[in-house]
Amino acid sequence: MSTPVLEVEHLQVALPPGGDRGFAVEDVSFRVAAGQTLCIVGESGSGKSVLAMTLMGFLGKGLAVRRGHVALAGQDLVTHGVSLAEAAWRTLRGARLGMVFQEPATALNPVVSCGAQVDELLRAHTRWGRAERRQKVLDMFAEVRLPDPERLYRSYPHQLSGGQRQRVVIAMAMILKPQLLICDEPTTALDVTTQAEILLLIERLQAEQGSAVLFITHDMGVVAEIADEVLVMHEGRVVEQGNARTVLGRPAQAYTQMLLASIPSMIPPPPRPRLEAGQAPVLSAFELGKTYRGRGWWTAGAQKPALADATLAVHPGESVGVVGESGSGKSTLARCLIRLIEPTTGSIHWGADSVAQLSEARLRPLRARVQIVFQDPNRSLNPRRTIGKSLVEGAMNFGMDEESAHGLALELLDRVRLPRAALSRYPHQFSGGQRQRLAIARALACRPGVLIADEAVSALDVSIQAQILDLLRELRRELGIALVFITHDLRVAAQLCDRVVVMQDGSIIEQGPTGALFLNPQSDYTRSLLAAAPRLDAVTLREDTHVAVSGLPESLQ
Numbered sequence: 001m002s003t004p005v006l007e008v009e010h011l012q013v014a015l016p017p018g019g020d021r022g023f024a025v026e027d028v029s030f031r032v033a034a035g036q037t038l039c040i041v042g043e044s045g046s047g048k049s050v051l052a053m054t055l056m057g058f059l060g061k062g063l064a065v066r067r068g069h070v071a072l073a074g075q076d077l078v079t080h081g082v083s084l085a086e087a088a089w090r091t092l093r094g095a096r097l098g099m100v101f102q103e104p105a106t107a108l109n110p111v112v113s114c115g116a117q118v119d120e121l122l123r124a125h126t127r128w129g130r131a132e133r134r135q136k137v138l139d140m141f142a143e144v145r146l147p148d149p150e151r152l153y154r155s156y157p158h159q160l161s162g163g164q165r166q167r168v169v170i171a172m173a174m175i176l177k178p179q180l181l182i183c184d185e186p187t188t189a190l191d192v193t194t195q196a197e198i199l200l201l202i203e204r205l206q207a208e209q210g211s212a213v214l215f216i217t218h219d220m221g222v223v224a225e226i227a228d229e230v231l232v233m234h235e236g237r238v239v240e241q242g243n244a245r246t247v248l249g250r251p252a253q254a255y256t257q258m259l260l261a262s263i264p265s266m267i268p269p270p271p272r273p274r275l276e277a278g279q280a281p282v283l284s285a286f287e288l289g290k291t292y293r294g295r296g297w298w299t300a301g302a303q304k305p306a307l308a309d310a311t312l313a314v315h316p317g318e319s320v321g322v323v324g325e326s327g328s329g330k331s332t333l334a335r336c337l338i339r340l341i342e343p344t345t346g347s348i349h350w351g352a353d354s355v356a357q358l359s360e361a362r363l364r365p366l367r368a369r370v371q372i373v374f375q376d377p378n379r380s381l382n383p384r385r386t387i388g389k390s391l392v393e394g395a396m397n398f399g400m401d402e403e404s405a406h407g408l409a410l411e412l413l414d415r416v417r418l419p420r421a422a423l424s425r426y427p428h429q430f431s432g433g434q435r436q437r438l439a440i441a442r443a444l445a446c447r448p449g450v451l452i453a454d455e456a457v458s459a460l461d462v463s464i465q466a467q468i469l470d471l472l473r474e475l476r477r478e479l480g481i482a483l484v485f486i487t488h489d490l491r492v493a494a495q496l497c498d499r500v501v502v503m504q505d506g507s508i509i510e511q512g513p514t515g516a517l518f519l520n521p522q523s524d525y526t527r528s529l530l531a532a533a534p535r536l537d538a539v540t541l542r543e544d545t546h547v548a549v550s551g552l553p554e555s556l557q
Contacts, residue, residue: 003074004031005179005212006055011068011078013047013236015053016050016517024050024063026236032180032212032229037203039070039215039223039244041259041533042233043305043461044432048216051233052184054078056099057089059451072096073179095125098173100202102185104316112166115141115153121172140171141223144201157433162326163194177209182403184216187441188459191325191488196532199226218461220263221491221534225246232256262462264469264491268515272498281313281349282449282482283337283370287345288356290332290506306332308506310346314450323490323529329506333452337484338370339363351449356507366397371443375455377435380442381427388423393504394445407443410442416471433464440471444479451475454486469496494518502526 013025025047032038040048052057054189055070055077070078072092077084084092093099101107113139122133134153141149144167157165160249171182183202187195203226206213217223221335223230227244240253251257290307307329310475314320322330335341337348339355348356350369352487358366371394374380379388391412392405410420416437427435437454445452453472457465469492475481487493493500494514501511508525519529 004033004071005036006032006214007071008055008068009263010052011070012081013050013059013465014064014066014507016062017506021235022067023236025054028068028233028236028237030231030239030241032214032231034179034210034212035206036228037206037213037226037228037231038231039217040231040233041217041220041223042457043218043259045235046233047236048333049184050236052099052182052214052216053341054083055180055182056093056097057082057084057348059395063295069193089123094121094172094178095176096179096265098176098181098522100166100169100173100181100183100186102188104169106161108165110157112516113156114160117166118172118175123177125176136175137171137485141168142174143205144168144171144174145197146171152289153172163190166190166194166198167201170198170205172310173203174209174211178211180214181206181211182214182216184190184220186215187222188217189217191328192490192529192534193325195222195534201278202226219534220248220260221464225534232259259462262466264466264489264495264509266491266493266494266518266530268518271515279316280352282351283316284313284349285333285337286347288333288336288348289344290336290341291344306372307336307343308507310336310503310508312501312508312511314482316449316482317480318473318499319476319485319497320485321485321493321500322503323487323493323500324503325529326488327505330488330503332506334372334452334484338372338452340372365398368394369448370450370452371448372452372454373436373439373443373456375458377432377439378427380439381428381435385426387425387427391423391442391445392437394442395429395447398446404494406447409441412444415444415475430462433460433467435462436464436468437471439474440468440495441507444481448481450482450484450496452486455488456485456494458487458489465492472496490518490529502529 002448009029011025011028012023015021015024015440040047054065065081065083067081068078118137122128122136138149138153139153146167147150148165187198190198215226230244230247231241232239234255240247240256251260271338288307289312292304293308310333322333324330336343343356347354350366353366355363355366380438388409391409395405395408397401409423413420413422418434418437457468472483476483485497497514499512500514500517502509510526
């Protein structure tokens with residue numbers, strides 16, 4: 001066998017003392033060959049990202065390599081637990097090791113133009129002159145399918161879409177043709193069509209440059225589309241590894257089976273009985289619009305419609321999904337519906353009350369009716385307040401006395417399946433999934449009739465996502481709460497929502513019962529969204545395997 005691009009043997013990375021576990025990565029071994037893609041999967045805390053940071057020489061404070069051997073194309077990076085010096089790592093990063101992070105907004109410097117950031121890498125690793133470097137950057141921007149490379153060379157990250165920013169990061173990672181490309185959840189925050197484009201881009205560049213790819217993800221649908229080999233991690237250890245067809249089609253370990261079973265199917269379940277039939281909507285909007293106007297002298301008078309003529313109604317106990325690409329107007333619609341931003345045109349009704357034009361003083365007594373859960377629970381909960389204080393705040397703001405609010409907080413913790421002792425703890429003492437449960441409990445403290453969830457599960461791994469979706473179903477069933485579910489994951493919408501609203505460029509282009517819309521979409525745009533969604537039940541693996549994932553039980557599809 002030829003020398004692998006990456007070889008990892010018995011790697012062990014220690015956690016800071018005092019925690020529940022001694023090691024973030026424990027006795028991990030694998031190899032990746034040129035042109036091969038190894039996908040590493042597992043839940044949050046499984047050690048995936050620590051492994052990636054170790055391979056890039058980016059270990060965080062308190063973490064330390066204790067044992068093992070790592071080699072890149074025969075060059076030792078870690079020997080007997082001793083890692084390279086930082087100066088040696090700097091010569092490798094960018095030139096022989098490339099990395100694409102999950103959030104390109106934090107991977108790019110906001111005050112340096114995109115072209116200059118890639119040029120900085122070339123200045124550090126090549127002897128090319130200024131003109132040659134500029135041309136190389138422009139050529140690479142074109143290679144990653146960025147529109148108008150000259151303009152984007154001069155643009156700053158905030159002037160680009162999320163997908164364009166990720167393409168800039170990929171250009172930076174691949175411009176020097178590294179032997180190994182490490183991708184750490186690079187598509188998690190992207191909509192399905194942008195995700196599909198990024199996956200194809202990475203695969204094409206890999207084929208052209210012959211790089212090995214180490215791809216970290218919690219999305220088994222993505223794994224099915226790109227993986228040659230799969231390595232499954234749990235609590236720092238490898239629980240299963242092998243070729244993609246075997247691991248996905250015939251998983252040997254219960255943990256891998258659980259991950260696969262947690263993936264929502266693209267096939268909607270049979271429609272629920274229309275319990276809301278004949279009842280007045282609890283939330284409705286008619287021809288709702290939002291236009292942003294430029295404020296600076298350079299954009300004075302400019303208008304940008306983010307939402308146009310949106311009309312929809314949500315009935316008691318109903319779940320309505322809102323889907324579309326990034327920038328389609330989903331979050332603008334959600335924020336207008338709850339009056340976090342002021343609509344420019346149209347009407348909004350919470351029950352029988354028209355609220356689009358109400359002042360904040362007149363709106364405040366009604367706000368308990370409609371509550372929202374955001375994507376990032378880390379930013380939703382005040383880190384300096386105990387969970388108890390966060391949970392009672394809403395109820396007390398709407399007239400409940402402290403003792404009753406405390407009792408309600410205990411009931412809510414029971415409902416979201418968290419221990420009552422959580423009241424005295426702080427947000428940082430909980431996992432991401434637990435914090436999202438707490439954010440839901442806080443919203444419920446106001447006893448709303450409508451809960452708006454804005455990408456509330458997109459940042460969670462599949463097993464935690466499945467638990468949150470089960471919780472939302474239970475709340476609808478037992479409390480009769482209506483749900484407006486904003487998501488870019490069509491699989492989640494298929495399993496949770498009675499109806500789906502499809503948005504594009506600020507407009508609702510199609511809406512209807514989930515099953516009917518998914519099986520017979522009326523617009524080309526909806527068909528493109530459905531075609532781009534990653535799935536296990538109809539995915540052909542990489543060309544060199546020439547096989548499809550087949551024989552999976554229906555529960556895993």
